[in-house]
């Protein structure tokens with residue numbers, strides 16, 4: 001199997017595939033794109049370069065980024081030509097099992113024996129897609145987020161037969177493009193969409209119950225806990241707030257909403273074991289030395305202060 005990725009093909013150069021191809025080309029990797037026809041591929045190529053220039057002109061990409069992308073991005077006349085001699089192929093075609101099976105089958109038949117194949121599917125289980133490839137041990141979901149040129153996180157989903165040794169190889173590729181990967185089990189919605197959908201569902205219930213208007217709910221999310229989320233996830237935030245505080249909060253929620261919002265076992269066990277988070281140096285998943293707590297608080301304050309400046313300098317969203 002490939003142990004380091006030097007060449008890439010992206011199959012399906014639409015909205016997400018285009019952004020992925022652009023990002024990897026900008027990171028210095030030779031990237032070949034192919035779409036449904038040679039004409040569609042050439043149109044995508046022109047669109048990606050024009051878009052890169054717009055990003056560069058707007059200061060979103062560094063000066064010279066478009067030239068780097070132009071130097072690294074190429075087109076192929078067919079899927080087979082695109083994948084024939086690359087280390088890694090990312091499939092980014094329509095979200096349909098039928099279409100993905102067809103395309104993955106073609107990729108697998110034409111790619112090198114040792115190539116790693118990824119899919120950008122948002123919802124289809126890796127084990128379902130893996131049936132289309134000859135070597136499921138080298139297949140996994142590599143799920144970029146929208147808009148692909150700017151969102152750094154990527155979910156990696158291993159199928160039943162994926163060889164775990166592909167993980168460091170793909171992670172290293174993504175790190176070169178300043179992406180941070182997380183491994184997630186092969187379940188519907190993975191982590192990103194499950195959390196996002198639960199938040200939306202609860203927000204809609206709050207609006208339906210007349211507790212706050214959609215506009216006010218969005219304001220609360222944006223200006224309070226959403227403000228933290230670029231820096232910390234829920235486990236780190238709970239550690240910082242105090243696990244005893246959270247346990248008390250969950251008791252209130254359980255009284256009001258029942259089992260659905262009862263205290264999670266992880267919080268109860270932590271509190272029972274006198275793990276109260278940053279305040280006593282014993283968190284949900286780790287311990288903190290007094291020096292680490294001091295550094296964490298300083299980092300947090302700096303992060304939120306900078307975030308405030310950024311939000312003020314950008315001004316409100318135009319729509």
Ligand SMILES: NC(=O)c1ccc[n+]([C@@H]2O[C@H](COP(=O)([O-])OP(=O)(O)OC[C@H]3O[C@@H](n4cnc5c(N)ncnc54)[C@H](O)[C@@H]3O)[C@@H](O)[C@H]2O)c1
Nearest residue numbers: 012013014015016017035036092093094095120121122146
């Ligand atoms: N749009 C999002 O927000 C988002 C986010 C994360 C993941 N995804 C996933 O990314 C994938 C692509 O989504 P998108 O939004 O880029 O869609 P899109 O419609 O913009 O792009 C799909 C591309 O695939 C091409 N294509 C279709 N059939 C093909 C074939 N047989 N051979 C070659 N190319 C073919 C299309 O011509 C098109 O350019 C989907 O699996 C989707 O679930 C989308």
